[in-house]
Amino acid sequence: MKFSKGKIVFLLFAAIVTYFLSSYKLPFYIQKPGGADALNPIVEVADGYESEGDMHLVTVSGMQATPLFYALAKIAPYNDIMPIEDVFPDGISQEEYMEAQLQVMETSQEAATVVAYTAAGADIEIEYKGVYVVSVLKDRPADGILQSGDRIIAVDGNEIKEAEDLINYIQTREAKDIVTVEFIRGDKTMTDTIELDVIDEADGKIGIGITLVTDREVTVHPEVEFSSGKIGGPSAGLMFSLEIYDQLTEEDLTRGYHIAGTGEIDYEGNVHRIGGIDKKIVAADKEGIDIFFAPNENGKEGSNYEIAVKTAEAIGSDMKIVPVDTFDDALNFLKSLQ
Numbered sequence: 001m002k003f004s005k006g007k008i009v010f011l012l013f014a015a016i017v018t019y020f021l022s023s024y025k026l027p028f029y030i031q032k033p034g035g036a037d038a039l040n041p042i043v044e045v046a047d048g049y050e051s052e053g054d055m056h057l058v059t060v061s062g063m064q065a066t067p068l069f070y071a072l073a074k075i076a077p078y079n080d081i082m083p084i085e086d087v088f089p090d091g092i093s094q095e096e097y098m099e100a101q102l103q104v105m106e107t108s109q110e111a112a113t114v115v116a117y118t119a120a121g122a123d124i125e126i127e128y129k130g131v132y133v134v135s136v137l138k139d140r141p142a143d144g145i146l147q148s149g150d151r152i153i154a155v156d157g158n159e160i161k162e163a164e165d166l167i168n169y170i171q172t173r174e175a176k177d178i179v180t181v182e183f184i185r186g187d188k189t190m191t192d193t194i195e196l197d198v199i200d201e202a203d204g205k206i207g208i209g210i211t212l213v214t215d216r217e218v219t220v221h222p223e224v225e226f227s228s229g230k231i232g233g234p235s236a237g238l239m240f241s242l243e244i245y246d247q248l249t250e251e252d253l254t255r256g257y258h259i260a261g262t263g264e265i266d267y268e269g270n271v272h273r274i275g276g277i278d279k280k281i282v283a284a285d286k287e288g289i290d291i292f293f294a295p296n297e298n299g300k301e302g303s304n305y306e307i308a309v310k311t312a313e314a315i316g317s318d319m320k321i322v323p324v325d326t327f328d329d330a331l332n333f334l335k336s337l338q
Helices: 005-023 067-075 094-120 163-170 237-248 277-286 304-314 327-335
Strands: 028-038 043-045 054-064 080-083 123-136 151-155 178-185 188-195 197-200 205-207 210-221 224-226 258-261 291-295 320-324
Touching: 028 067, 028 277, 043 237, 054 237, 054 277, 067 080, 094 123, 094 210, 094 237, 094 327, 123 163, 151 163, 163 210, 224 237, 237 258, 237 327, 277 291, 277 304, 291 304, 304 320, 320 327
Parallel strands: 054 258, 258 291, 291 320
Antiparallel strands: 028 054, 028 080, 043 224, 123 151, 123 210, 151 178, 178 188, 197 205
8 A cells, every 4th residue: 555745744743643642741640540459369368267258459540641641631530630749749759759659558568467466366576676767858857867768766865666756756846946866877876966847838747858667577477468569558558457357367257248448557556548539439339349448537527438428429329438437447347247
């Protein structure tokens, strides 16, 4: 088949336009409903009990916008378009951000393990090894002083065993206060001073401008393994804890239902607010979920639970939306099912 010069030019032009529309990166980020994956293949307790139903991890899908996907997101329901600087913190690259999210996921899995094994009365030991700097925000107080991988052991002479120790202490101080930080870098113990400043203008919180994680060595028996791949963030914590508990105990916690939910869980079993709850409701409904746990935030206005109920009504879902503030709230609800 022969092509005229005009057709060749047109095809070349069309190819360039198509490439631009589908590949050119815009300074925006799109978030939309993701999936609702069964946790059985992701969480495995050695010699764990099986259940008739399933626990599900629900995700939000995200991507940097191209002209094509930007246009689609404009008309698609439950698609949010945000300036990319509102998603990725200032001074942190997308790669660094995603690495930090994977680290947060590991911490979430560890917290879920502690909560589930403790609730099930299973064998668990915890050894604290310090607080590590995950990343340092550019042009913030700690920039040029602390580095990723530093282990913070004390602030103003106060021993730091957990991340919460550091966070709680800093919140007792004010902007412009000087704190003395003792930390270990490599095989050297170092000390330096940092001037506190406002880190989040929205809520006025002060800090030194780092993300950090508590290094705990958690030993459990029977062993548990996670295969969450590239899924990041803390929001699967509640569902991880329920899945682990279900595999640890002989009673079938699912009662044959398909159960999903979301919420960050801490080491005490408290369930905290997450982002994108409306998109997770849409994803869970598409998967045919029967029961969905949503953070209740102690009943405050605009809670995850409130948004989840409104979203379920808007899309005509018959999922039962259950408010939870703690792991025990979710556990007790499931135990009450027929």
